[in-house]
Amino acid sequence: MAPSHTPLLSLQNAARTLAFAVGLGLAAPALAAGQITVGVGDNILGLDPTDLNDSVSLSASRLFFQGLYGFDRDLKLVPVLAEKTDVNADSTQYTVHLRKDVKFHDGTPFNAEAVKINYDRLRDPANHLKRQSLLEAIDKVEVVDEFTVRLVLKAPSGVLLNYLAHSGASILSPKAIAQYGKDVSRNPVGTGPFVFTSWATDNLKAVRNPNYWRKGRPHLDAVTIRSVGESGARLALLRSGEAQFIFPLPQETVQVVEKDSRLAIDTTPSIVTQYVALNTQKKPFDDVRVRQALNYAIDKTAFIKVVYNGFGVPQDAPVAPGIAYYSKQGIWPYDPAKAKQLLAEAGYPNGFETEIWNFSNTLNNRASQFLQQQLGAVGVKLKLNPLEAGVATTRLWGAKTPEEAEVRMFFGSWAPSTGDADWALRPLLASRSFPPALYNISYFKDAEVDAELQKGFATADAGQRKAAYDRIQKLVWEKTPWIFLSVNTLVAGRDKRLTGLTQMPDTSLTYEDAVLQ
Known part of the structure; x- marks a missing residue:
């Protein structure tokens, strides 16, 4: 370097x-x-896994909570509170057989009714739980008997068990939900x-x-x-x-x-991608040439060496290689001259001034400092605004509409804990995923991407899912709602x-x- x-x-x-x-x-x-x-x-x-969107809190919640399924270290699906699941021929009904020897910490028995209470709570839009979309495919939850629950879907799904394995679909004590209400996150x-x-x-x-x-x-x-x-x-x-x-x-x-x-x-x-979200509905990031210029302006290899001491590889697709349906696109090359050319074509021959946010810690702050120096070399003057995690969460997800959003650039990461391309892409890129619903803080909206995301979500056919996610990743790579940076070790x-x-x-x-x- x-x-x-x-x-x-x-x-x-x-x-x-x-x-x-x-x-x-x-x-x-x-x-x-x-x-x-x-x-x-x-x-x-917080400690209510159904209402968390940061990895540190979700990780802590694993001390206390479990779901019907989980993952081993290689992201292979394993039963936890479920013993097995029967799926009907068209993948629209999942009949889950539960463990019979489990109690909650407060002595409440774990059973099918507890699963129904939890899943109905998470699915109810009135509860405004951050992980609601994990159960979006479910139309209704039926108690078959004490230790059997049937999940009836709106459309076929080949990935539902991956969502049930996400920490956000963990099962809470029904007694605690009733007793503590919104304070269950502290209890x-x-x-x-x-x-x-x-x-x-x-x-x-x-x-x-x-x-x-x-x-x-x-x-x-x-x-x-x-x-x-x-x-x-x-x-x-x-x-x-x-x-x-x-x-x-x-x-x-x-x-x-x-x-x-x-x-x-x-x-x-890891399956964690590091990137900078660019607010595509605010100038100058509404121009794809500006977004592409910023990708050319960053030396990804140097970024990994300086910020992470070489522990990682440049991002070569919108999702990490360990994710199902990953589709390699290449690496955006480091080309400051091309970056300046595109900025000039977009009407910014002398660059522009803007601001970048990040969750304030040593590594994130160092990453933003590196980006500031590299973008400064092509005329983009970057003001650094590191925010305490709680403040950042409020400011990022507090906006009710794209017009209210203050964010221009945000350095962050995404860990799609289902191991599947849908959760790696839909929460960040679907137009239905704008805050406060989900995490599309780029406010990226593209009709073809939306259509392909729906195709991939609403089918159990592996070939159709692969075709959809191949197309999505190609489109996103070209339209650059993010500065694509790294997949870290x-x-x-x-x-x-x-x-x-x-x-x-x-x-x-x-x-x-x-x-x-």
Whole structure:
């Protein structure tokens, strides 16, 4: 990488983090038996998985909640609270047979009625739950008997079980829903391996569920999740022994951690795409030439090296390679001269001024600084506006109409936790997905993309789905509602005494097999 591509501020921050890490003491404190602390990069915003749209909060909710299905580390579908599902010939009815040995943390029995209450609650538009669209295909939920529920669909679907496996379709205690109402987000009661004890914004505590249906699990007695946005401070927790697992690990400190005999590096191929959403209904981003120019203006390889220390690959399609129906498009080349040419053709020969938002943490801030420097080289003056996660969420999804939207550019990421192209694309690109309904903060609207998304969603035929998603990805790649950046490798730091804590490709953590030796 040429030195001119390296933001000076980023290198200074990296050097300070390294110096801080090296200067820490090496003695590991004694740990209480079976108790761990996990350091994460953002605040937890809530604990009702049906009403969350950020990965950190959804990951935390997995301590307490489960769905009918889930995924293994390779994103293969596995039954959890379901034992099996029968699907009729035209894929319009799913008859789910439930486990019979499960209770919620409050002693309420898990059964078909509990599933119906949860799914009807999530499907009801009046509840304004953020994960409502996961069950959009369902027309009605029928209780067949105590441990059998039938899902009747509006149209054939070959992907419904993937949506039921998403954390947003987790099952809450019906008693807790009735008791706490909207406050259920602060009083999580599920069937999961851990039981809630307390939560402040930066500190969540849970203890072992003594009545967990998976006998012999979990192995840990207690888990604390601490939110620490500054990378150096998060690393300090690991180095001092105050935390036994941290994510994300500052990539520039990997070599430091590797030299510590007490610690290990965990890397996981991800399905997380990093991109900049461009508000296509606001000038100058309503002009496709401007959007394409910004894609030419960014050196993706340098971006990955500077921001993520090389842990990732340039994005070559709107979805990550690990997603079903991924269709490779190539990589937008780094060509500043072409970028300037397109800006001039669009009427901006001297560039323009605009603003970029991001959830404020060390890596996101560094990414925006890099983008600021690269875009500045083609005349685009970028004002940086890092926002605390709660503020960003309110401002991004608070607008009721595209006209009200303040966002111009937003650096973020997307982890499609169903493993399927529909959830990788529809929430971000369908015209029905504008905030506050879903996450199309580019306010991208294209009739052909909408039509193909509907085709892919409303069929169980794999060939038809592939054709639809191939066409969508080609159109989106050409029309550039985003600056396409990278698909990253997840990097975490771990105390070697801790094993079995699994990081999934969507960044979420699973705790029930974790062991502290």
